[in-house]
Amino acid sequence: MKIKLLVLAVCSALAAPAMAANTVIDLSSGSASGVQEHLALPGTSFVDRFFFTLSQPVSGGLGVADIVYSYSFPGGGEGFDIGGLMASLWSDAGTIGSFDSGVDSLVGNFGTAEQLSGSFQLAAGNYFFQVGGTTMGATGGKYAWSATVSPVPEPEQYGMLLAGLGLIGLIARRRVGR
Numbered sequence: 001m002k003i004k005l006l007v008l009a010v011c012s013a014l015a016a017p018a019m020a021a022n023t024v025i026d027l028s029s030g031s032a033s034g035v036q037e038h039l040a041l042p043g044t045s046f047v048d049r050f051f052f053t054l055s056q057p058v059s060g061g062l063g064v065a066d067i068v069y070s071y072s073f074p075g076g077g078e079g080f081d082i083g084g085l086m087a088s089l090w091s092d093a094g095t096i097g098s099f100d101s102g103v104d105s106l107v108g109n110f111g112t113a114e115q116l117s118g119s120f121q122l123a124a125g126n127y128f129f130q131v132g133g134t135t136m137g138a139t140g141g142k143y144a145w146s147a148t149v150s151p152v153p154e155p156e157q158y159g160m161l162l163a164g165l166g167l168i169g170l171i172a173r174r175r176v177g178r
Contacts, residue, residue: 021048025147027060033146035067036131037080040140047132050145051092054124060149062089062110063117064131067142082141085133086112092126104128121152 025032038046064087069080087110093103107127110116135141 020046022051023049024051027052027054027147027149030150031146031148033144035142035144037142038135038140040135042136042138044135044140045132046135046141047130049128049130050147051126051128052147053126054122054149057121057123057152058149059119059121059152060147061117061119062087062129063115063146064110065115065144066133067144068114069137069142079137080140080142081135081137082133082143083136084112085114085116085131085143086110087116087118087129087131087145089118089120089129090127092128122149 021036025034032052036048038044040046064085066082066085067080071079089107089110091105091107093105107122108118108120110118129145129147131143131145133141133143
């Protein structure tokens with residue numbers, strides 16, 4: 001009887017629709033990455049959001065890859081796989097943590113494939129990237145994600161660079177003239 005209850009509990013958990021993950025990530029070190037797993041029956045759709053805040057303009061990249069994992073267990077099965085993996089980057093003018101402010105705007109759509117990547121230049125502000133798909137494996141789907149950013153030089157820095165090069169040129173010209 002206990003085995004039947006255990007099997008029923010596992011089947012019920014797998015039959016429930018995959019939950020959407022809303023996660024705040026920290027890109028202050030320049031990068032973040034992770035693996036997201038959805039335990040669900042084949043054909044269950046999911047959408048995950050990863051929120052982040054930028055304090056200065058950046059250039060960066062986003063990558064998402066399906067992790068196909070096959071294994072055998074009594075009764076057979078294919079393990080983890082995702083169909084129609086998609087990713088997109090959004091601007092969120094609302095507060096981080098609200099997860100849906102109603103004022104989101106699409107920055108870039110990376111399409112649908114097994115591996116997705118995109119690059120971007122963003123101003124300071126609140127953003128999130130969204131990953132979705134359909135679980136195809138016997139026990140669900142799993143994917144890896146990564147995000148990297150690096151500061152974009154401010155216009156003042158270019159001005160200082162040009163002024164410095166001008167001074168070096170002036171000094172070199174004076175030395176040649178002597």
